[in-house]
Amino acid sequence: xxxxxxxxxxxxxxxxxxxxxxxxxxxxxxxxxxxxxxxxxxxxxxxxxxxxxxxxxxxxxxxxxxxxxxxxxxxxxxxxxxxxxxxxxxxxxxxxxxxxxxxxxxxxxxxxxxxxxxxxxxxxxxxxxxxxxxxxxxxxxxxxxxxxxxxxxxxxxxxxxxxxxxxxxxxxxxxxxxxxxxxxxxxxxxxxxxxxxxxxxxxxxxxxxxxxxxxxxxxxxxxxxxxxxxxxxxxxxxxxxxxxxxxxxxxxxxxxxxxxxxxxxxxxxxxxxxxxxxxxxxxx
Amino acid sequence: xxxxxxxxxxxxxxxxxxxxxxxxxxxxxxxxxxxxxxxxxxxxxxxxxxxxxxxxxxxxxxxxxxxxxxxxxxxxxxxxxxxxxxxxxxxxxxxxxxxxxxxxxxxxxxxxxxxxxxxxxxxxxxxxxxxxxxxxxxxxxxxxxxxxxxxxxxxxxxxxxxxxxxxxxxxxxxxxxxxxxxxxxxxxxxxxxxxxxxxxxxxxxxxxxxxxxxxxxxxxxxxxxxxxxxxxxxxxxxxxxxxxxxxxxxxxxxxxxxxxxxxxxxxxxxxxxxxxxxxxxxxxxxxxxxxxxxxxxxx
Numbered sequence: 001x002x003x004x005x006x007x008x009x010x011x012x013x014x015x016x017x018x019x020x021x022x023x024x025x026x027x028x029x030x031x032x033x034x035x036x037x038x039x040x041x042x043x044x045x046x047x048x049x050x051x052x053x054x055x056x057x058x059x060x061x062x063x064x065x066x067x068x069x070x071x072x073x074x075x076x077x078x079x080x081x082x083x084x085x086x087x088x089x090x091x092x093x094x095x096x097x098x099x100x101x102x103x104x105x106x107x108x109x110x111x112x113x114x115x116x117x118x119x120x121x122x123x124x125x126x127x128x129x130x131x132x133x134x135x136x137x138x139x140x141x142x143x144x145x146x147x148x149x150x151x152x153x154x155x156x157x158x159x160x161x162x163x164x165x166x167x168x169x170x171x172x173x174x175x176x177x178x179x180x181x182x183x184x185x186x187x188x189x190x191x192x193x194x195x196x197x198x199x200x201x202x203x204x205x206x207x208x209x210x211x212x213x214x215x216x217x218x219x220x221x222x223x224x225x226x227x228x229x230x231x232x233x234x235x236x237x238x239x240x241x242x243x244x245x246x247x248x249x250x251x252x253x254x255x256x257x258x259x260x261x262x263x264x265x266x267x268x269x270x271x272x273x274x275x276x277x278x279x280x281x282x283x284x
Numbered sequence: 285x286x287x288x289x290x291x292x293x294x295x296x297x298x299x300x301x302x303x304x305x306x307x308x309x310x311x312x313x314x315x316x317x318x319x320x321x322x323x324x325x326x327x328x329x330x331x332x333x334x335x336x337x338x339x340x341x342x343x344x345x346x347x348x349x350x351x352x353x354x355x356x357x358x359x360x361x362x363x364x365x366x367x368x369x370x371x372x373x374x375x376x377x378x379x380x381x382x383x384x385x386x387x388x389x390x391x392x393x394x395x396x397x398x399x400x401x402x403x404x405x406x407x408x409x410x411x412x413x414x415x416x417x418x419x420x421x422x423x424x425x426x427x428x429x430x431x432x433x434x435x436x437x438x439x440x441x442x443x444x445x446x447x448x449x450x451x452x453x454x455x456x457x458x459x460x461x462x463x464x465x466x467x468x469x470x471x472x473x474x475x476x477x478x479x480x481x482x483x484x485x486x487x488x489x490x491x492x493x494x495x496x497x498x499x500x501x502x503x504x505x506x507x508x509x510x511x512x513x514x515x516x517x518x519x520x521x522x523x524x525x526x527x528x529x530x531x532x533x534x535x536x537x538x539x540x541x542x543x544x545x546x547x548x549x550x551x552x553x554x555x556x557x558x559x560x561x562x563x564x565x566x567x568x569x570x571x572x573x574x575x576x577x578x579x580x581x582x583x
Contacts, residue, residue: 015486020386026378027395030458033410034402036420052420095311098304106301107294114305121316123569125515127537128558129319131544131551132326135333136319155315158308187300216403218519223544234405234519241409241523248413255406266401270394277397277459278466 034259041065041252048249064253072240074257077233084149084221084232085214089207091154096161096206101195103162104169105177115166122159126152130223137224144227152220157213161206164276168202169195205276208269212262233258320562327556332549344556353531353539354557361514361535361564363445367452368509372502374453375460380490382461383468383476393465397458404455408523411451412438441532444525448533451520452513460505467501468494507572511565536561 040048044061047054068074102108103115137148176198177190185193196203221232237258241251266273327344331337348354378396382389399407414420415437422434437443471494479493495502515537521527527534527542534542536557543554 016384016386019381019384019486023378023381023386023392026457027392030395030399030454033407033414034398037406037410052423095307099308102301102304106297106304108298108301111301114309118305118308118312120569121312123511123565124316124320125537125561125565127515127518127540128323128562129316130540131333131554131558132319132322133315134544135322136314151311151315155311158311162308212401216401216405218403218405218522219541223541234403237403238405238519238523241405242526251409255403255409259402259406262401262403263398266398270397274393274397274462277462278469 037252038256040249041256043249045247045249061249064250065257067250068253068257072236072254074233074236074254077231077236078258078261080146080230081215081232081234084146084153085211087146087150088153088157088214089210091150092158092161092206092210093203095154096158096165097191097195097199097203099158100162100165100169100199101191103166105172105174105195115162119159119163121155122163126156126220130220134223144225144230146225146230148224149221149232152224153210153214153217156220157210161210164206165199165202168199172198201272202276204269205272208265208272209276211265215262323555323558323562326552327559329552331552331555333551334549340552344553345560347553348556348560353534354536356531357534357536357539360445360533364449364452364513364517364535365510367449367456368506368513370449370453371456371460371509372505374457375505376464376490376494376502378457378461379464379468380486380494382465383494393462396461399455400458404517404519405523407451407455408520411447412524415447438525439529441529444529444533448517448520448524451524452517455520456509456512460509463505464498464501467498471497503572507568511568514561514565514568536564 036052039055039057040052041064042060042062043052043057044059047058047061099118103111133148133152134143137143137145142148172194176194180190180194216234217232218234218238222235222238225231225235237251237254240246240254326337328339328341329337330340330343382393382396386392416422417436417439421437425431425434435443437447475493475497476489479489484492514535517535518538518541521533521535521538525533527538531539540554540557540561543550543557
């Protein structure tokens with residue numbers, strides 16, 4: 001009996017090492033391509049063609065980055081994307097917080113049906129609606145404006161944001177709201193002093209998550225923003241890399257720069273995102 | 285007197301409740317519902333966005349089913365679905381491995397999600413470079429004496445689709461692992477302890493304990509990634525194969541985009557494709573709800 005137990009424990013120790021090695025291999029397969037991209041973005045085209053894997057760099061070629069910044073004007077593309085991301089997030093929060101408060105805490109007829117209908121729009125793919133949306137905005141002279149993308153994004157993402165915030169706001173105790181109201185707090189006081197501070201985990205997650213999503217998205221801005229001056233960074237890079245003749249080291253440099261903001265945001269708020277994604281599965 | 289006050293309060297709360305959801309309802313009516321209804325209506329017309337807008341009945345649909353690459357598109361969509369079971373199974377293993385809480389598991393958990401943070405444009409491009417004719421993968425294959433495998437991956441339908449499936453799987457494993465970990469956090473740790481003391485090995489723990497106990501989470505993960513595969517792979521295809529060669533890697537949603545830019549502006553026909561896509565998604569969603577109801581009956 002005793003040896004049997006010992007056997008199990010030593011087996012478990014072996015499997016622990018095995019697990020560690022498997023995880024390291026998996027993570028390597030995830031991170032190596034990114035490293036590969038960075039490595040070759042600082043190589044000259046000749047070095048790249050000679051051996052893309054080689055860690056030996058005869059001369060650091062920062063000119064790829066300099067050209068990205070001075071010729072390709074990647075920072076003005078960053079600005080375009082930032083404007084769209086930030087305004088989208090503000091809209092989602094402004095509209096989403098009051099709606100989620102209403103669904104979580106206020107009682108009115110047909111509430112659950114309306115919530116169900118709002119959530120079911122989540123499943124309408126954007127490709128299904130894109131041509132009528134384009135025509136709608138072109139009638140309103142809004143094609144090639146940031147607003148077209150911002151409004152489309154807000155409508156696309158708000159059901160999910162409401163789902164997330166409503167379920168968090170439900171956990172705020174009713175007594176707290178009632179007590180505040182007895183003290184004379186109005187509608188906006190309740191939202192400002194109770195709902196927002198107590199539901200901040202969902203609000204922060206919404207901000208981070210939709211920043212990353214809008215930063216990386218391609219389809220909607222590609223259709224609605226064709227003006228060269230207003231393109232988002234991903235639209236511009238997508239058209240750069242679709243030229244097969246281009247120099248990959250230069251293209252890598254642009255992609256590395258464009259990946260940095262989202263990676264930084266993730267690095268800082270990683271725990272919120274992991275927690276939010278994990279909990280999301282139990283909320284539906 | 286007091287009762288009356290309460291009734292008034294309830295009424296004003298109901299009014300507040302309704303007013304609070306008016307902005308989101310207006311937004312969704314204009315930007316989601318109206319375009320969807322418009323797409324359904326236009327799918328029965330020869331709309332080109334400018335002059336033509338005549339009722340043509342089912343002509344667009346008949347053309348799509350008989351005289352277009354539609355069946356190739358549908359095949360491509362179906363092939364890409366192969367990535368779903370791959371993602372879920374690998375994600376499940378990764379989740380169980382992470383759950384064992386080896387040294388540095390928090391670090392691993394944070395890194396496993398990284399592909400999701402990188403733009404699909406970038407990931408598609410990296411795979412295109414990797415599987416190029418003289419790209420890294422072929423370089424390695426030639427070096428280790430498997431030169432006969434070093435084909436033009438993106439030049440033929442089967443291999444190009446294979447690379448796409450690989451790319452989608454690679455991208456999604458992290459999401460699957462984190463979602464499954466979220467479901468596993470609700471399993472009482474004592475269950476694992478007991479199983480481990482009884483000598484249950486990794487496979488037994490995974491398939492006898494984890495899978496039955498997180499069936500709801502797995503369903504969610506499967507259906508979400510199926511819908512995702514039908515609707516959100518545009519950027520991957522754009523930067524990896526651009527739908528080619530020919531229409532060999534074009535999916536239904538990608539075709540809508542292609543038609544949008546065609547000079548003849550076949551918007552009516554594009555809307556018909558959109559409606560077909562919508563029907564497919566609706567069927568998936570209904571199946572999911574059936575499943576969800578059944579699951580809650582069992583519990």
